[in-house]
Amino acid sequence: MRRFLFVCCLAAALLTAWTGGDAARAGMLSLTFDDGLVSVHAHAFPILKKYGIPATTGIIAARLKNGDDDFMNVAQVRELAQGGWEVASHGLTHKRPVDIPEGYAQEPLKNCRRVKGSHDVFEVKYDYEDLAGLTEDGRRLKELDNEKDVKNTPGSYHFDELIGEVVFRPLDPDDVEDGSIRAVSYQREMEESREVLAELGFPARTYITPHNYWTTHMRDLSRSLYDQVVTGGDDGNFPGRTDRWWIKRHVVHTADPVQAIIDLTQKVVMDQDGWLVLCLHGVGDDVGWEPWSAQNLEALAVWLKKNGVEVVTISEGVRRFFGDKSIPRGNG
Ligand SMILES: [Zn+2]
Known part of the structure; x- marks a missing residue:
């Protein structure tokens, strides 16, 4: 019995040293x-x-x-x-994390509207300081330097941080309706x-x-x-x-x-x-x-x-x- 106890104690001590000793x-x-x-x-x-x-x-x-x-x-x-x-x-x-949407739930861009005189270019007010990227149905849109280039390039966007507005041309205009245009979150x-x-x-x-x-x-x-x-x-x-x-x-x-x-x-x-x-x-x-x-x-x-x-x-x-x-x- 004493010998058994000794072995148990020794095993416990070894286990402690091994699992949590440090x-x-x-x-x-x-x-x-x-x-x-x-x-x-x-x-x-x-x-x-x-x-x-x-x-x-x-x-x-x-x-x-x-x-x-x-x-x-x-x-x-x-x-x-x-x-x-x-x-x-x-x-x-x-x-x-404070400069872009926090999570997936905050990603969809709401209230996108057609740019006047254009069928497939949209603009939307963006509420954050920074834009980490735009996706359409899981695909990345390409960031361009100005609005004019966006109008000529399907699947692109331009973010004007001064006025907090994003202009984009989706790959498929139908995607805009169902909230599949998203701003990348933290x-x-x-x-x-x-x-x-x-x-x-x-x-x-x-x-x-x-x-x-x-x-x-x-x-x-x-x-x-x-x-x-x-x-x-x-x-x-x-x-x-x-x-x-x-x-x-x-x-x-x-x-x-x-x-x-x-x-x-x-x-x-x-x-x-x-x-x-x-x-x-x-x-x-x-x-x-x-x-x-x-x-x-x-x-x-x-x-x-x-x-x-x-x-x-x-x-x-x-x-x-x-x-x-x-x-x-x-x-x-
Ligand atoms: Zn750094």
């Missing part, structure tokens, strides 16, 4: 690079690789397919993924960006909010689409106080000297045993929002290595922080 473990750092700028591949990746440090990159899905030289292409992102980086979604077109941005990335071979399980803008409603919607969400907040994450779909990041600005980031890491990761997530953009050139110098990043990498700071991707950080074994590592 639950709520903190004391680590994550580096995130938003927007998928080409300088991340050119500078940040080789610098961090030299010190064996992984990172996470937030990709704007529509930009990845556009062939814009300022942004990484599929092959470059794949190189990062193969080098141990995590590829996260950073939206489809990088919009704020919910669609979250879902389609994930699908686009998955099709390109990057099954993203992490969402990085564009502009570090987040709302409780979007947090609730994101739970069925992503395993975790990181946003802004300029704070560290601490066990018992962190929402998995609202993980905070500290923004690194161009003018921040490396010592300021080292001091912050020392405080949050080493002194307070927290999880610090840094939000960076481009590295080593002027392109994009708040780029940081390659010298700064290298000096940080040297310090992290020298001090044995645990640096993890977001997925890996979440796995350790919440003690969750079901979350896959990286993009594997």
Whole structure:
């Protein structure tokens, strides 16, 4: 009996150590690079690789397919993924949830009317600051620069943000009546960006909010689409106080000297045993929002290595922080 009890206790202890022993473990750092700028591949990746440090990159899905030289292409992102980086979604077109319709229910354009003197061109008042795209019966319409071109192009639209009006020429005028002309919502941005990335071979399980803008409603919607969400907040994450779909990041600005980031890491990761997530953009050139110098990043990498700071991707950080074994590592 005593022997049986001992075995049971031992089994229980082992089970605890194995399943939840490192639950709520903190004391680590994550580096995130938003927007998928080409300088991340050119500078940040080789610098961090030299010190064996992984990172996470937030990709704007529509930009990845556009062939814009300022942004990484599929092959470059794949190189990062193969080098141990995590590829996260950073939206489809990088919009704020308050600037476009929130969800699928708010997408249909109402009260469309024919433009005077035209049979197949329509105009409609649009109530939001920004337009992420227009669809007709599930098909994307093409955005054009002016109203005149729209009149000559079936399946196109033009958004005049000054007067908040959309002019469009549908593929089939009958589609206008039944509400199948829709403005892309934030919910669609979250879902389609994930699908686009998955099709390109990057099954993203992490969402990085564009502009570090987040709302409780979007947090609730994101739970069925992503395993975790990181946003802004300029704070560290601490066990018992962190929402998995609202993980905070500290923004690194161009003018921040490396010592300021080292001091912050020392405080949050080493002194307070927290999880610090840094939000960076481009590295080593002027392109994009708040780029940081390659010298700064290298000096940080040297310090992290020298001090044995645990640096993890977001997925890996979440796995350790919440003690969750079901979350896959990286993009594997
Ligand atoms: Zn961004």
